[in-house]
Amino acid sequence: MNFKLSRTQFFLLLFITQTGSAFFSFPTPFIGAVGRDAWLVFLVAGVLHYMLLLFYERYYMRFTFGPFVGWLYKGYWLFVTVSFLAYIDYTLAVWGFPETPQIIVLAALVSVSLYANLSRAETVINLTVILIPLIFFFLIILQFAWDDLIWTNIFPIGESTGTEWFKGLLKAQIAFVGIELYLFFRRYVDVKQKIKGFPLFVYQMVWFLFFFFSVIVTILYFTLTGLQHVPEPLLFILKSQEVTFVQRLDLFFLYIWMIWSIITVTILSFSAMYVHRLHVKEHHKRDTIIWHVLLVLLPLLFVSKQYVDKLADLIIYVHLLFTILIPAIVIITNRRKGK
Numbered sequence: 001m002n003f004k005l006s007r008t009q010f011f012l013l014l015f016i017t018q019t020g021s022a023f024f025s026f027p028t029p030f031i032g033a034v035g036r037d038a039w040l041v042f043l044v045a046g047v048l049h050y051m052l053l054l055f056y057e058r059y060y061m062r063f064t065f066g067p068f069v070g071w072l073y074k075g076y077w078l079f080v081t082v083s084f085l086a087y088i089d090y091t092l093a094v095w096g097f098p099e100t101p102q103i104i105v106l107a108a109l110v111s112v113s114l115y116a117n118l119s120r121a122e123t124v125i126n127l128t129v130i131l132i133p134l135i136f137f138f139l140i141i142l143q144f145a146w147d148d149l150i151w152t153n154i155f156p157i158g159e160s161t162g163t164e165w166f167k168g169l170l171k172a173q174i175a176f177v178g179i180e181l182y183l184f185f186r187r188y189v190d191v192k193q194k195i196k197g198f199p200l201f202v203y204q205m206v207w208f209l210f211f212f213f214s215v216i217v218t219i220l221y222f223t224l225t226g227l228q229h230v231p232e233p234l235l236f237i238l239k240s241q242e243v244t245f246v247q248r249l250d251l252f253f254l255y256i257w258m259i260w261s262i263i264t265v266t267i268l269s270f271s272a273m274y275v276h277r278l279h280v281k282e283h284h285k286r287d288t289i290i291w292h293v294l295l296v297l298l299p300l301l302f303v304s305k306q307y308v309d310k311l312a313d314l315i316i317y318v319h320l321l322f323t324i325l326i327p328a329i330v331i332i333t334n335r336r337k338g339k
Helices: 007-022 027-062 067-095 102-118 121-148 162-176 181-188 198-221 233-240 249-279 284-301 305-337
Strands: none
Touching (some): 007 181, 027 162, 027 198, 027 233, 027 305, 067 102, 067 249, 067 284, 121 249, 198 233
16 A cells, blocks of 8 residues: 655644544543543643654654554554444434434445545545534634633632542543554655654644633533533534524534544544555455444444443553553564664
8 A cells, every 4th residue: 555645634634533533522521530620631631642742753663563563453443443433323323313223324434434445545535634624614613602601610720639630631542542643654744744843743732722622612611510411512512502504503513523533434444454454465355345344333232322431431541552552662672673
């Protein structure tokens, strides 16, 4: 699989994957874990995120791996994608398609990824461009809730305990999921385009402000007690806004989020197939079809609130394994071997 990435394509691919399906659900468990100080905790999480990016940028060329590590990452991305799809299907059943059979919704979501991954690599890469105007539009519409924000909700400051800070930093890891793609695709960025330094800092700030904005708006709109009963707070805020050009603003953005999620699934599938083809030279089309059949069938086992919540808790620890521990082991091992 031969392809090249511009700096913009690389950062956009990373950003879409990191926001993806987690963005709308992120504020509730995160703020629930740490309370009003969630915005302070996320400032620390942002610093940790940037440190991880700097580590990746310095050592990405040493991140070379064999079939065993490749299979581990394919299993990880399958787990992440199945978890995302189960959550997406459950949420769509609650908000948008309660009468549609779950397997039909999943098949429709996954079919886009199948088509893109059976095409050229550029098809997947260019899909991310679709979301640029939609993301800006989403952020603009959220400004309509400005008059409903209660600015005193942010006080008092500094009451969270050490245990709550730890739990909050763990919950913040959901916003990091997908960052490991940096190690896999950084080497394909045009060598004439600089990543280190200011460009990487700009990406860090875009990622940080995007999630930080969602945390602040949620804290200022909801009470801590009320937030416990709202799993998708941003959709709830949109539902409460009145505009003249569409009757149900929440459904309008639900469809945007669905497109967002489809592209995230496509990118994760592309990453898995890319790693697969590094060590398996035949049956590419067959293996791609098998992968997507699994993406339709496996989420059906977990489409309930109970399983969705359990997967959301588990994914944090699995993510830490595949974004910090395994990359560190691979990089240190290759450094000792002189690779």
